[in-house]
Amino acid sequence: MITWTKLIRMALLYVALPGAILAESAQAQTCPTDARAQIIALEKKVEQRALAARQTPETQFIPNQDELFNQVHALMIACPDNTTVNKKLPFMFFGLSYLAETAMHRAAIADLAYTALMRAKADMQKTIENEQEPDALRKVVADERRALMADLNDFIIPAMFDYGAVSGSGFAAFSNQETPDTCPYADGERFFVFSELEAHGKILQNTLFGMMQSGYVLTEPPLEYRLKALRKACPDHAKQITVDMAVQWTLIALAAHDAPDATLVNGEPQPADLVETASAKARELLENYELMREDPVYLDKTLSMAERALHEGNKMDRTRLANNASQTLDDIASGK
Known part of the structure; x- marks a missing residue:
């Protein structure tokens, strides 16, 4: 007999498999020299589409089958050490989450957003702790990091929580990336x-x-x-x-x-x-x-x-x- 939990796990597997294939192809890429320009252009597209979706909700959005989502995800995979890219990704994924109809898709997007958020936070922490950097810059970066961390409580945790509540299951969306092995807080x-x-x-x-x-x-x-x-x-x-x-x-x-x-x-x-x-x-x-x-x-x-x-x-x-x-x-x- 197929139980509710089995249905959820089957659906999760169905969504996760294309993601794994996408990740493998993206990992072969190198971070483009114009990554900053690309992420800014994609950010505008995400904002426009998210605003449009508030007026006319999309009904066929499946993350791994969506061209804009795949472009954002590919840049995330190709540029793991690019602070500019990682700083923008959580908010961009937040915008894309407006397009998702299901709690599972929102949780999957939140899972990716968490990875980007922690990458950016780690990079920004290095700048803040670097006494060779100007004090003014370190203060600006600290403020940026504080604003960035708000995404954790305002978007990532609620999305993951909703998925767990609806599915009756306590496991992560695409992976366990948001369950840290080392303390994410300094x-x-x-x-x-x-x-x-x-x-x-x-x-x-x-x-x-x-x-x-x-x-x-x-x-x-x-x-x-x-x-x-x-x-x-x-x-x-x-x-x-x-x-x-x-x-x-x-x-x-x-x-x-x-x-x-x-x-x-x-x-x-x-x-x-x-x-x-x-x-x-x-x-x-x-x-x-x-x-x-x-x-x-x-x-x-x-x-x-x-x-x-x-x-x-x-x-x-x-x-x-x-x-x-x-x-x-x-x-x-x-x-x-």
Whole structure:
């Protein structure tokens, strides 16, 4: 019997195969000398087409069968070390995502956008850390990088999350490129870490509320695989990430508790033990959080008073979040 998950995996394979063929042909190319001119020209085409699609939605857009998408993708593959190209690609993929009808296609495009974003971020980080560069340039690049990282929370994470929620599956679109092996955040980028975690939490909360309104529930956080990868790759942030994972499971338990008659997205009834299972996972994460080592920056006595006050505030927020999750789990268990 073909299940919902099998259908999704079959569809994913169908879409991914042309992409693999395209990547092989593109890898044989070298980055053109006029890559900057090409990416600027393609950027204008993407903007025009995305604007047109808002007026008259396209109905036949399949990424790997679309000429404009293939041109953008080919330049991405041919120019992996070109900062100008990589800086423009996330926003261009965001524009192309407007053309996609399915959550799977949007997630596939987001997967490519993440690769470009991390390439550009790494290049820009080198400039920022290069003390031989003028201070004015380093400041401009830092501002550009901050704006670029907004794409992660505003486009990439929501697209991947929607796909996971709709498919009921927790795996990536074309690849696992957006699950990092090394921490994608530098030591001084705690703001970006908190920003991503906040995006995960808000998206899950809004998705659960919307699904409950339609009579559906989730059985797992769709992007937990990324949070697990982040926790492993970024040990300094592991304690914070673990709390956020616990909160996500708490929200799933709460939604299932408040909507016992809600079904899964494929129409099947929710598991009878969903509330207990989700609650148990949340409690296990909270217990692990208590045993994990502290973020070294919270223990650094050499920081200024202002910096220490900021970090102390973050630490208190984390503790408050964990306590709220624990109290909610107690309320669920007592039937409140």
